[in-house]
Amino acid sequence: MTKRALITGVTGQDGAYLAELLLEKGYEVHGIRRRASLFNTARIDHLHEEPQEEDPRFTLHYADLTDSSSLMRVMQRVQPDEVYNLAAQSHVAVSFEEPEYTANVDAVGTLRLLEAIRILGMGDQCRFYQASSSELYGLVQEVPQKETTPFHPRSPYAVAKLYAYWITVNYREAYDFFACNGILFNHESPRRGETFLTRKVTRAIARIKLGLQDCLYLGNLDARRDWGHARDYVEMQWRMLQQDKPQDYVIATGEQHSVREFVELAAAEAGFGIEWQGDGVEEVGITEMAGERRVIVRIDPRYFRPSEVDTLLGDPSLAHEALDWQPTTTFPELVAEMVEEDLREAARTQIVR
Numbered sequence: 001m002t003k004r005a006l007i008t009g010v011t012g013q014d015g016a017y018l019a020e021l022l023l024e025k026g027y028e029v030h031g032i033r034r035r036a037s038l039f040n041t042a043r044i045d046h047l048h049e050e051p052q053e054e055d056p057r058f059t060l061h062y063a064d065l066t067d068s069s070s071l072m073r074v075m076q077r078v079q080p081d082e083v084y085n086l087a088a089q090s091h092v093a094v095s096f097e098e099p100e101y102t103a104n105v106d107a108v109g110t111l112r113l114l115e116a117i118r119i120l121g122m123g124d125q126c127r128f129y130q131a132s133s134s135e136l137y138g139l140v141q142e143v144p145q146k147e148t149t150p151f152h153p154r155s156p157y158a159v160a161k162l163y164a165y166w167i168t169v170n171y172r173e174a175y176d177f178f179a180c181n182g183i184l185f186n187h188e189s190p191r192r193g194e195t196f197l198t199r200k201v202t203r204a205i206a207r208i209k210l211g212l213q214d215c216l217y218l219g220n221l222d223a224r225r226d227w228g229h230a231r232d233y234v235e236m237q238w239r240m241l242q243q244d245k246p247q248d249y250v251i252a253t254g255e256q257h258s259v260r261e262f263v264e265l266a267a268a269e270a271g272f273g274i275e276w277q278g279d280g281v282e283e284v285g286i287t288e289m290a291g292e293r294r295v296i297v298r299i300d301p302r303y304f305r306p307s308e309v310d311t312l313l314g315d316p317s318l319a320h321e322a323l324d325w326q327p328t329t330t331f332p333e334l335v336a337e338m339v340e341e342d343l344r345e346a347a348r349t350q351i352v353r
Protein backbone atom coordinates (compact mmCIF):
# COMPACT_ATOMS: atom_id res chain seq x y z
CA MET A 1 0.00 0.00 0.00
CA THR A 2 1.32 3.45 -0.93
CA LYS A 3 1.72 5.62 2.17
CA ARG A 4 0.17 9.07 2.13
CA ALA A 5 1.82 12.06 3.82
CA LEU A 6 0.53 15.56 4.48
CA ILE A 7 3.11 18.33 4.93
CA THR A 8 2.14 21.73 6.29
CA GLY A 9 4.78 24.33 5.39
CA VAL A 10 5.64 22.42 2.20
CA THR A 11 6.64 25.65 0.44
CA GLY A 12 9.34 26.35 3.07
CA GLN A 13 12.95 25.19 3.28
CA ASP A 14 12.30 21.94 5.18
CA GLY A 15 9.02 21.24 3.42
CA ALA A 16 10.75 21.19 0.04
CA TYR A 17 13.48 18.77 1.17
CA LEU A 18 10.97 16.56 2.99
CA ALA A 19 8.62 16.39 -0.01
CA GLU A 20 11.57 15.31 -2.19
CA LEU A 21 12.59 12.65 0.32
CA LEU A 22 9.07 11.21 0.71
CA LEU A 23 8.50 11.13 -3.05
CA GLU A 24 11.81 9.26 -3.42
CA LYS A 25 10.53 6.78 -0.85
CA GLY A 26 7.40 6.15 -2.91
CA TYR A 27 4.94 8.18 -0.81
CA GLU A 28 1.94 10.04 -2.17
CA VAL A 29 2.65 13.54 -0.90
CA HIS A 30 0.13 16.28 -0.16
CA GLY A 31 1.12 19.77 0.89
CA ILE A 32 -0.64 22.78 2.31
CA ARG A 33 0.01 26.10 0.62
CA ARG A 34 -1.48 29.43 1.51
CA ARG A 35 -2.75 32.11 -0.74
CA ALA A 36 -0.20 34.83 -1.56
CA SER A 37 -0.23 37.68 -4.06
CA LEU A 38 2.99 36.38 -5.62
CA PHE A 39 4.03 32.81 -6.45
CA ASN A 40 5.31 31.13 -3.28
CA THR A 41 6.10 27.66 -4.63
CA ALA A 42 9.59 28.29 -6.07
CA ARG A 43 11.18 25.66 -3.79
CA ILE A 44 8.82 22.89 -4.93
CA ASP A 45 7.98 23.82 -8.51
CA HIS A 46 10.32 21.07 -9.77
CA LEU A 47 8.17 18.47 -7.93
CA HIS A 48 4.83 19.74 -9.02
CA GLU A 49 2.87 17.95 -11.70
CA GLU A 50 0.04 19.36 -13.76
CA PRO A 51 -3.14 19.40 -11.68
CA GLN A 52 -4.90 17.69 -14.59
CA GLU A 53 -2.64 14.63 -14.23
CA GLU A 54 -4.43 11.45 -13.14
CA ASP A 55 -3.42 10.20 -9.66
CA PRO A 56 -0.66 12.78 -9.18
CA ARG A 57 1.92 11.78 -6.55
CA PHE A 58 2.33 15.37 -5.35
CA THR A 59 -0.70 17.57 -4.71
CA LEU A 60 -1.06 21.01 -3.17
CA HIS A 61 -4.14 22.17 -1.24
CA TYR A 62 -5.01 25.68 -0.15
CA ALA A 63 -5.30 25.89 3.64
CA ASP A 64 -3.96 27.94 6.51
CA LEU A 65 -3.00 27.07 10.07
CA THR A 66 -5.17 29.94 11.28
CA ASP A 67 -8.26 28.41 9.62
CA SER A 68 -9.64 25.26 11.31
CA SER A 69 -12.21 24.50 8.64
CA SER A 70 -9.59 24.47 5.89
CA LEU A 71 -7.41 22.08 7.91
CA MET A 72 -10.37 19.82 8.63
CA ARG A 73 -11.30 19.75 4.94
CA VAL A 74 -7.79 18.87 3.77
CA MET A 75 -7.31 16.25 6.47
CA GLN A 76 -10.61 14.61 5.60
CA ARG A 77 -9.87 14.64 1.88
CA VAL A 78 -6.28 13.37 2.13
CA GLN A 79 -6.68 10.79 4.96
CA PRO A 80 -2.92 10.85 5.59
CA ASP A 81 -0.90 8.11 7.29
CA GLU A 82 1.65 10.71 8.40
CA VAL A 83 1.30 14.44 9.09
CA TYR A 84 4.39 16.66 9.26
CA ASN A 85 3.56 20.01 10.85
CA LEU A 86 6.30 22.28 9.52
CA ALA A 87 4.22 25.41 8.92
CA ALA A 88 5.08 28.36 11.13
CA GLN A 89 5.85 32.04 11.33
CA SER A 90 9.41 30.86 11.79
CA HIS A 91 11.39 34.09 12.13
CA VAL A 92 12.40 34.82 15.73
CA ALA A 93 13.02 38.56 15.22
CA VAL A 94 9.69 39.00 13.38
CA SER A 95 7.88 37.30 16.28
CA PHE A 96 8.69 40.36 18.45
CA GLU A 97 6.88 42.51 15.86
CA GLU A 98 3.95 40.10 15.35
CA PRO A 99 3.63 38.18 18.63
CA GLU A 100 -0.10 37.55 18.43
CA TYR A 101 -0.01 36.26 14.84
CA THR A 102 2.99 34.08 15.71
CA ALA A 103 1.06 32.54 18.63
CA ASN A 104 -1.97 32.03 16.41
CA VAL A 105 -0.03 30.11 13.76
CA ASP A 106 2.72 28.39 15.74
CA ALA A 107 0.86 27.52 18.95
CA VAL A 108 -2.89 27.44 18.23
CA GLY A 109 -2.26 26.27 14.64
CA THR A 110 -0.67 23.10 16.01
CA LEU A 111 -3.68 22.59 18.28
CA ARG A 112 -6.04 23.08 15.32
CA LEU A 113 -4.25 20.37 13.39
CA LEU A 114 -4.26 17.93 16.31
CA GLU A 115 -7.94 18.67 16.92
CA ALA A 116 -8.75 18.01 13.26
CA ILE A 117 -7.12 14.57 13.60
CA ARG A 118 -9.00 13.88 16.85
CA ILE A 119 -12.44 15.13 15.74
CA LEU A 120 -12.21 13.20 12.47
CA GLY A 121 -11.40 10.04 14.45
CA MET A 122 -8.03 9.64 12.71
CA GLY A 123 -5.92 9.44 15.87
CA ASP A 124 -5.07 5.76 15.54
CA GLN A 125 -4.36 5.77 11.79
CA CYS A 126 -2.28 8.93 11.48
CA ARG A 127 1.20 9.65 12.88
CA PHE A 128 2.10 13.26 13.72
CA TYR A 129 5.44 15.12 13.59
CA GLN A 130 5.78 18.52 15.27
CA ALA A 131 8.60 20.87 14.21
CA SER A 132 9.90 21.85 17.63
CA SER A 133 12.95 24.01 18.07
CA SER A 134 16.17 24.50 20.02
CA GLU A 135 14.79 28.01 20.68
CA LEU A 136 12.81 26.30 23.48
CA TYR A 137 16.07 26.17 25.49
CA GLY A 138 16.60 29.94 25.10
CA LEU A 139 18.43 30.96 28.26
CA VAL A 140 20.30 27.70 28.49
CA GLN A 141 20.22 25.71 31.73
CA GLU A 142 22.66 22.97 30.67
CA VAL A 143 25.41 22.52 28.05
CA PRO A 144 24.99 20.72 25.71
CA GLN A 145 21.18 20.67 25.53
CA LYS A 146 19.41 17.32 25.37
CA GLU A 147 15.84 16.01 25.57
CA THR A 148 15.75 16.41 29.39
CA THR A 149 17.22 19.95 29.55
CA PRO A 150 14.70 22.43 31.02
CA PHE A 151 13.21 25.02 28.65
CA HIS A 152 13.44 28.81 29.02
CA PRO A 153 12.06 30.43 25.82
CA ARG A 154 13.28 33.96 25.00
CA SER A 155 10.94 35.19 22.24
CA PRO A 156 7.24 35.16 21.32
CA TYR A 157 8.23 32.57 18.67
CA ALA A 158 9.83 30.29 21.25
CA VAL A 159 6.94 30.68 23.71
CA ALA A 160 4.48 29.74 20.94
CA LYS A 161 6.63 26.73 20.04
CA LEU A 162 6.66 25.75 23.72
CA TYR A 163 2.86 25.50 23.64
CA ALA A 164 3.05 23.45 20.43
CA TYR A 165 5.63 21.13 22.04
CA TRP A 166 3.47 20.47 25.10
CA ILE A 167 0.17 20.14 23.25
CA THR A 168 1.85 17.47 21.09
CA VAL A 169 3.01 15.64 24.24
CA ASN A 170 -0.47 16.07 25.73
CA TYR A 171 -2.27 14.50 22.74
CA ARG A 172 0.18 11.60 22.93
CA GLU A 173 -0.58 11.09 26.63
CA ALA A 174 -4.30 11.92 26.60
CA TYR A 175 -5.43 10.28 23.36
CA ASP A 176 -2.63 7.83 22.65
CA PHE A 177 -1.62 9.66 19.44
CA PHE A 178 1.60 8.59 17.74
CA ALA A 179 2.94 12.15 18.03
CA CYS A 180 6.63 13.18 18.17
CA ASN A 181 8.52 16.41 18.70
CA GLY A 182 11.73 16.83 16.76
CA ILE A 183 13.71 19.43 18.72
CA LEU A 184 15.79 20.61 15.81
CA PHE A 185 18.75 22.93 16.14
CA ASN A 186 19.38 25.48 13.35
CA HIS A 187 19.58 23.90 9.93
CA GLU A 188 20.39 25.75 6.76
CA SER A 189 20.81 25.24 3.02
CA PRO A 190 20.81 27.16 -0.24
CA ARG A 191 16.99 27.07 0.12
CA ARG A 192 17.06 28.96 3.43
CA GLY A 193 14.94 32.13 3.56
CA GLU A 194 17.02 35.22 2.72
CA THR A 195 16.43 36.99 6.05
CA PHE A 196 17.86 34.25 8.27
CA LEU A 197 21.45 34.85 9.30
CA THR A 198 23.27 32.22 7.24
CA ARG A 199 21.53 32.93 3.95
CA LYS A 200 21.68 36.68 4.49
CA VAL A 201 25.46 36.33 4.88
CA THR A 202 26.16 33.97 1.97
CA ARG A 203 23.92 35.98 -0.35
CA ALA A 204 25.55 39.27 0.62
CA ILE A 205 29.09 37.89 0.35
CA ALA A 206 28.34 36.64 -3.17
CA ARG A 207 26.76 39.95 -4.18
CA ILE A 208 29.66 41.96 -2.70
CA LYS A 209 32.10 39.79 -4.63
CA LEU A 210 30.27 40.49 -7.91
CA GLY A 211 29.86 44.20 -7.21
CA LEU A 212 26.07 44.05 -6.71
CA GLN A 213 26.18 45.19 -3.04
CA ASP A 214 28.61 47.28 -0.97
CA CYS A 215 28.09 46.22 2.60
CA LEU A 216 26.43 43.61 4.83
CA TYR A 217 24.58 44.94 7.92
CA LEU A 218 24.27 42.53 10.86
CA GLY A 219 23.26 42.44 14.54
CA ASN A 220 24.88 40.27 17.21
CA LEU A 221 28.13 38.81 15.85
CA ASP A 222 28.81 36.86 19.04
CA ALA A 223 25.68 34.65 19.03
CA ARG A 224 26.64 30.98 18.82
CA ARG A 225 24.62 28.29 17.05
CA ASP A 226 24.77 24.59 16.25
CA TRP A 227 24.27 24.71 12.46
CA GLY A 228 23.47 21.63 10.35
CA HIS A 229 22.17 20.97 6.83
CA ALA A 230 18.39 20.86 6.27
CA ARG A 231 18.71 17.91 3.86
CA ASP A 232 20.19 15.79 6.68
CA TYR A 233 17.59 16.91 9.20
CA VAL A 234 14.41 16.10 7.23
CA GLU A 235 15.56 12.48 7.08
CA MET A 236 15.22 12.50 10.89
CA GLN A 237 11.69 13.87 10.73
CA TRP A 238 10.75 10.82 8.67
CA ARG A 239 12.71 8.35 10.82
CA MET A 240 10.96 9.53 14.00
CA LEU A 241 7.61 8.48 12.56
CA GLN A 242 8.93 5.01 11.58
CA GLN A 243 9.77 3.97 15.17
CA ASP A 244 7.72 1.49 17.24
CA LYS A 245 7.01 4.10 19.91
CA PRO A 246 6.53 7.87 19.66
CA GLN A 247 9.27 9.84 21.37
CA ASP A 248 10.87 13.30 21.27
CA TYR A 249 14.39 13.74 19.91
CA VAL A 250 17.07 16.42 19.77
CA ILE A 251 18.58 16.74 16.28
CA ALA A 252 21.86 18.66 16.17
CA THR A 253 25.47 18.34 15.06
CA GLY A 254 27.07 18.72 18.51
CA GLU A 255 29.32 21.48 17.13
CA GLN A 256 28.98 25.21 17.66
CA HIS A 257 30.15 28.32 15.80
CA SER A 258 29.64 32.06 16.21
CA VAL A 259 28.00 34.41 13.70
CA ARG A 260 31.45 36.01 13.31
CA GLU A 261 32.99 32.64 12.35
CA PHE A 262 30.20 32.04 9.85
CA VAL A 263 30.91 35.38 8.16
CA GLU A 264 34.67 34.68 8.07
CA LEU A 265 34.22 31.25 6.54
CA ALA A 266 31.69 32.47 3.95
CA ALA A 267 34.04 35.28 2.92
CA ALA A 268 36.97 32.86 2.70
CA GLU A 269 34.87 30.62 0.42
CA ALA A 270 34.35 33.60 -1.89
CA GLY A 271 38.09 34.28 -1.83
CA PHE A 272 38.59 37.12 0.63
CA GLY A 273 39.71 37.50 4.24
CA ILE A 274 38.05 39.65 6.91
CA GLU A 275 39.76 41.73 9.56
CA TRP A 276 37.60 42.94 12.45
CA GLN A 277 38.15 46.42 13.87
CA GLY A 278 36.41 48.43 16.59
CA ASP A 279 33.99 47.45 19.35
CA GLY A 280 30.27 47.03 19.91
CA VAL A 281 28.08 48.82 17.35
CA GLU A 282 31.23 50.51 15.95
CA GLU A 283 32.76 47.18 14.94
CA VAL A 284 33.40 46.72 11.22
CA GLY A 285 34.65 43.92 8.98
CA ILE A 286 37.32 45.05 6.51
CA THR A 287 38.63 43.27 3.46
CA GLU A 288 41.05 43.99 0.67
CA MET A 289 39.59 43.96 -2.83
CA ALA A 290 41.37 44.91 -6.03
CA GLY A 291 44.17 46.46 -3.98
CA GLU A 292 41.77 48.59 -1.93
CA ARG A 293 40.75 48.23 1.76
CA ARG A 294 36.96 48.27 2.08
CA VAL A 295 34.46 47.98 4.93
CA ILE A 296 32.09 45.19 3.94
CA VAL A 297 30.43 44.39 7.31
CA ARG A 298 28.80 46.90 9.65
CA ILE A 299 26.59 46.60 12.72
CA ASP A 300 23.01 47.82 12.53
CA PRO A 301 21.43 47.86 16.02
CA ARG A 302 18.01 47.25 14.42
CA TYR A 303 19.06 43.62 14.09
CA PHE A 304 19.58 43.19 17.86
CA ARG A 305 16.70 41.35 19.52
CA PRO A 306 14.91 42.52 22.69
CA SER A 307 16.00 39.26 24.35
CA GLU A 308 18.68 37.21 22.60
CA VAL A 309 19.53 33.52 22.66
CA ASP A 310 23.29 33.80 23.06
CA THR A 311 24.36 30.21 22.69
CA LEU A 312 22.93 26.85 21.62
CA LEU A 313 24.68 23.51 21.38
CA GLY A 314 22.80 20.22 20.99
CA ASP A 315 23.53 16.71 22.22
CA PRO A 316 22.07 14.36 19.58
CA SER A 317 23.15 11.12 21.35
CA LEU A 318 19.62 9.74 21.64
CA ALA A 319 18.97 10.23 17.90
CA HIS A 320 22.35 8.66 17.11
CA GLU A 321 21.42 5.55 19.08
CA ALA A 322 17.68 5.15 18.55
CA LEU A 323 17.39 6.50 15.00
CA ASP A 324 20.84 5.37 13.88
CA TRP A 325 21.57 8.92 12.73
CA GLN A 326 24.68 10.97 12.04
CA PRO A 327 24.64 14.25 10.10
CA THR A 328 26.50 13.83 6.81
CA THR A 329 27.34 17.48 6.00
CA THR A 330 30.14 19.24 7.90
CA PHE A 331 30.00 22.93 8.79
CA PRO A 332 32.59 23.96 6.13
CA GLU A 333 30.71 21.89 3.52
CA LEU A 334 27.43 23.60 4.43
CA VAL A 335 28.95 27.08 4.13
CA ALA A 336 30.70 26.16 0.86
CA GLU A 337 27.47 24.83 -0.70
CA MET A 338 25.53 27.96 0.28
CA VAL A 339 28.20 30.38 -0.98
CA GLU A 340 28.59 28.46 -4.24
CA GLU A 341 24.85 28.54 -4.91
CA ASP A 342 24.60 32.26 -4.04
CA LEU A 343 27.55 33.06 -6.31
CA ARG A 344 25.65 31.35 -9.13
CA GLU A 345 22.50 33.33 -8.28
CA ALA A 346 24.43 36.62 -8.11
CA ALA A 347 25.99 35.88 -11.50
CA ARG A 348 22.49 35.36 -12.97
CA THR A 349 21.38 38.71 -11.47
CA GLN A 350 24.44 40.38 -12.94
CA ILE A 351 23.53 39.16 -16.42
CA VAL A 352 19.90 40.31 -16.12
CA ARG A 353 20.92 43.79 -14.94
Ligand code: NDP
Pocket residue numbers: 008009010011012013014015032033034036040063064065066085086087088089090091105131132133134183184185186187188193
Ligand atom coordinates in the same frame (compact mmCIF):
# COMPACT_ATOMS: atom_id res chain seq x y z
P1 NDP B 1 10.29 28.37 6.58
O1 NDP B 1 10.07 29.72 7.15
O2 NDP B 1 11.22 28.21 5.43
O3 NDP B 1 8.87 27.76 6.12
C1 NDP B 1 7.71 27.97 6.86
C2 NDP B 1 6.53 27.39 6.11
O4 NDP B 1 5.33 27.64 6.86
C3 NDP B 1 6.30 28.02 4.72
O5 NDP B 1 5.86 27.00 3.85
C4 NDP B 1 5.18 29.01 4.98
O6 NDP B 1 4.42 29.32 3.85
C5 NDP B 1 4.36 28.20 5.97
N1 NDP B 1 3.41 29.02 6.74
C6 NDP B 1 3.66 30.13 7.45
N2 NDP B 1 2.54 30.59 8.02
C7 NDP B 1 1.54 29.74 7.66
C8 NDP B 1 0.16 29.69 7.90
N3 NDP B 1 -0.46 30.61 8.63
N4 NDP B 1 -0.56 28.65 7.39
C9 NDP B 1 0.04 27.72 6.60
N5 NDP B 1 1.35 27.73 6.32
C10 NDP B 1 2.09 28.73 6.84
O7 NDP B 1 10.72 27.42 7.79
P2 NDP B 1 11.71 26.14 7.79
O8 NDP B 1 11.40 25.28 6.65
O9 NDP B 1 13.08 26.61 8.04
O10 NDP B 1 11.25 25.43 9.15
C11 NDP B 1 10.20 24.46 9.16
C12 NDP B 1 9.65 24.36 10.56
O11 NDP B 1 10.66 23.95 11.46
C13 NDP B 1 9.08 25.65 11.13
O12 NDP B 1 7.98 25.31 11.95
C14 NDP B 1 10.21 26.20 11.99
O13 NDP B 1 9.71 27.02 13.01
C15 NDP B 1 10.79 24.89 12.52
N6 NDP B 1 12.21 24.92 12.84
C16 NDP B 1 13.12 25.33 11.91
C17 NDP B 1 14.46 25.28 12.17
C18 NDP B 1 15.48 25.73 11.19
O14 NDP B 1 16.63 25.93 11.59
N7 NDP B 1 15.14 25.85 9.91
C19 NDP B 1 14.96 24.75 13.48
C20 NDP B 1 13.90 24.31 14.37
C21 NDP B 1 12.59 24.39 14.04
P3 NDP B 1 4.87 30.47 2.80
O15 NDP B 1 5.90 29.84 1.91
O16 NDP B 1 3.61 30.82 2.12
O17 NDP B 1 5.46 31.60 3.62
Ligand code: GDR
Pocket residue numbers: 090091092093132133134135184185186187195196197198200217218219220221223224225259303304305308309
Ligand atom coordinates in the same frame (compact mmCIF):
# COMPACT_ATOMS: atom_id res chain seq x y z
P1 GDR C 1 17.44 31.85 14.84
O1 GDR C 1 18.02 32.11 13.37
O2 GDR C 1 16.95 33.09 15.49
O3 GDR C 1 18.47 31.04 15.57
O4 GDR C 1 16.15 30.96 14.50
P2 GDR C 1 18.60 33.41 12.66
O5 GDR C 1 19.36 32.90 11.51
O6 GDR C 1 17.53 34.41 12.41
O7 GDR C 1 19.60 34.04 13.76
C1 GDR C 1 20.72 33.34 14.24
C2 GDR C 1 21.55 34.26 15.12
O8 GDR C 1 22.18 35.27 14.32
C3 GDR C 1 22.01 36.53 14.96
N1 GDR C 1 22.08 37.60 13.96
C4 GDR C 1 21.19 37.81 12.96
N2 GDR C 1 20.09 37.13 12.59
C5 GDR C 1 19.39 37.57 11.51
N3 GDR C 1 18.31 36.89 11.10
N4 GDR C 1 19.76 38.71 10.83
C6 GDR C 1 20.85 39.44 11.18
O9 GDR C 1 21.16 40.43 10.56
C7 GDR C 1 21.62 38.97 12.29
N5 GDR C 1 22.76 39.41 12.90
C8 GDR C 1 23.02 38.58 13.89
C9 GDR C 1 20.66 36.41 15.64
O10 GDR C 1 20.54 37.44 16.65
C10 GDR C 1 20.73 35.01 16.18
O11 GDR C 1 21.41 34.98 17.41
C11 GDR C 1 16.21 29.93 13.52
C12 GDR C 1 14.81 29.83 12.88
O12 GDR C 1 14.89 28.95 11.78
C13 GDR C 1 13.80 29.28 13.88
O13 GDR C 1 12.56 29.02 13.21
C14 GDR C 1 14.34 27.99 14.48
O14 GDR C 1 13.43 27.49 15.44
C15 GDR C 1 15.71 28.23 15.11
O15 GDR C 1 16.59 28.72 14.11
C16 GDR C 1 16.29 26.95 15.69
